[in-house]
Amino acid sequence: MNDDSTSRIVAELRAWVDTAAPGARLPSNRELVARFAVSPVTVQKAFRRLTAAGLVESRPGVGTFVRPARPVRPADYGWQTAALRAPHTRPPAVSAPVRAAAPDAVALHSGYPALDLLPERLLRNAFARAGRGEAGWTRSPVEGHPDLRAWFAAELAAVTAPGTTAPTARDVVVLPGTQSGLCSVFRALAGAGQPVLVESPTYWGALLAAAQAGVDVVPVRGGPQGPDPADLARAFTESGARVFYAQPTFANPTGVRWSARRVEEVLDVVRAHDAFLIEDDWAHDFALDGEVTPAAARDDGGHVVHLRSLTKSVSPAVRVGALVARGPARERIVADRLAESVYVSGVLQAAALEVVTAPGWRTHLRSMRHRLRARRDLMVEELARHVPGAHLPLVPAGGLNLWVRLPDATDVQRLVGECEREGVVVAAGDEWFPAEPSGPFVRLNYSGPEPERFGEGLAVLGRVLARQEG
Numbered sequence: 001m002n003d004d005s006t007s008r009i010v011a012e013l014r015a016w017v018d019t020a021a022p023g024a025r026l027p028s029n030r031e032l033v034a035r036f037a038v039s040p041v042t043v044q045k046a047f048r049r050l051t052a053a054g055l056v057e058s059r060p061g062v063g064t065f066v067r068p069a070r071p072v073r074p075a076d077y078g079w080q081t082a083a084l085r086a087p088h089t090r091p092p093a094v095s096a097p098v099r100a101a102a103p104d105a106v107a108l109h110s111g112y113p114a115l116d117l118l119p120e121r122l123l124r125n126a127f128a129r130a131g132r133g134e135a136g137w138t139r140s141p142v143e144g145h146p147d148l149r150a151w152f153a154a155e156l157a158a159v160t161a162p163g164t165t166a167p168t169a170r171d172v173v174v175l176p177g178t179q180s181g182l183c184s185v186f187r188a189l190a191g192a193g194q195p196v197l198v199e200s201p202t203y204w205g206a207l208l209a210a211a212q213a214g215v216d217v218v219p220v221r222g223g224p225q226g227p228d229p230a231d232l233a234r235a236f237t238e239s240g241a242r243v244f245y246a247q248p249t250f251a252n253p254t255g256v257r258w259s260a261r262r263v264e265e266v267l268d269v270v271r272a273h274d275a276f277l278i279e280d281d282w283a284h285d286f287a288l289d290g291e292v293t294p295a296a297a298r299d300d301g302g303h304v305v306h307l308r309s310l311t312k313s314v315s316p317a318v319r320v321g322a323l324v325a326r327g328p329a330r331e332r333i334v335a336d337r338l339a340e341s342v343y344v345s346g347v348l349q350a351a352a353l354e355v356v357t358a359p360g361w362r363t364h365l366r367s368m369r370h371r372l373r374a375r376r377d378l379m380v381e382e383l384a385r386h387v388p389g390a391h392l393p394l395v396p397a398g399g400l401n402l403w404v405r406l407p408d409a410t411d412v413q414r415l416v417g418e419c420e421r422e423g424v425v426v427a428a429g430d431e432w433f434p435a436e437p438s439g440p441f442v443r444l445n446y447s448g449p450e451p452e453r454f455g456e457g458l459a460v461l462g463r464v465l466a467r468q469e470g
Helices: 001-017 028-034 040-052 078-084 119-132 146-157 178-189 204-213 228-237 261-272 327-338 346-357 361-385 412-421 451-469
Strands: 054-059 063-066 170-174 195-200 215-222 243-246 276-281 305-307 321-324 400-405 441-447
Touching: 001 028, 001 040, 028 040, 040 054, 040 063, 078 400, 119 346, 146 170, 146 321, 146 346, 170 178, 170 261, 170 327, 178 204, 178 243, 178 276, 178 305, 178 327, 195 204, 195 228, 215 228, 215 451, 228 243, 228 261, 243 261, 305 441, 346 361, 361 400, 441 451
Parallel strands: 195 215, 195 243, 243 276, 276 305
Antiparallel strands: 054 063, 170 321, 305 321, 400 441
């Protein structure tokens, strides 16, 4: 209610300022409190907004005045062109999954679950408790809060294969989200100019991290069961790579999940080449049937570097993840993390730990998975109804997305643009490929807001596609 009152005061004062002379004095706090029947705090908030917008200026003890308009001249940043020189790699544009959509758009592009799929009550309680504890004013250890590290280690240890040594808290490094962890892993284990194998298609953020780290990406074809072990072995041999980045569980964007046999086959190839498998376990909490057993649970020789994120399942505001690594590789990664961010916010770590150890966490996950399954099934049904020309190679058993193949003649960028002009935002598949796309794809997020509008959005997609085909 306070915010509504503040916005009303700001709107009226803006209109007044637009017609007032520079230096004109605004009504006093007392006058505005009486006129709008609000508290002095609400009026002060309105003044702060106007000041931040550069419309007014406050003179202590005198009043608030209309700020004189400053002459507008184009800034000259040409000197920076020479100072920065040409980049080693061309920075990519903002990825489609992190773009904001118009408020009334049908958003099928996002990489995050809708707010109603998040543990809101657990989060509110967790942040309240975290704010009352020491985490609010003390520095966290570089590797992370000991109790949170122990939780990550225990989660992985619970599914570790018999005869395999389970990880301990010492093997865990807490991260400010696993995206920054990817950058550190590529820098520490490969290094600029060195090859890194990746599945094709693969997570766009991994490609961005690889570009920032300066590594050379080598695509390996991803299949419906994961990469072919023979193809992977050949890529290791031909490239000389010692790092393979993959998402064995519900890969983004394809939704592919490796079988237990395929995991073992890939690990055999990785071990034979004295290499590392960087396992991005981003969808750990989004298995729609059963639990997830990461590849790291089958390795104790230090070949698997395991990345586990809480950002999507707990909250996008809780950028907390973990990396599990053993041996000298861990020490190199820790050194890189120290150079980049020193430590992760103690408040965020404390809040994340409160959520995942709360009695209601497992209940929330079961409920979320049930609702995700319903959303997935609804989107599959609406896709078949409204976009008959589309091909769905796989109905994923987890994750957040459908990976949709369009007819070969489709101009994906044009299609995406026309859809957006009609109020529907979808993500073109091109940015998930480390080289040229193997075909026209779009990625659709079934975990987004307003599932009741999936049909409306896919009807637009179907119409736009039909126009191209016609």
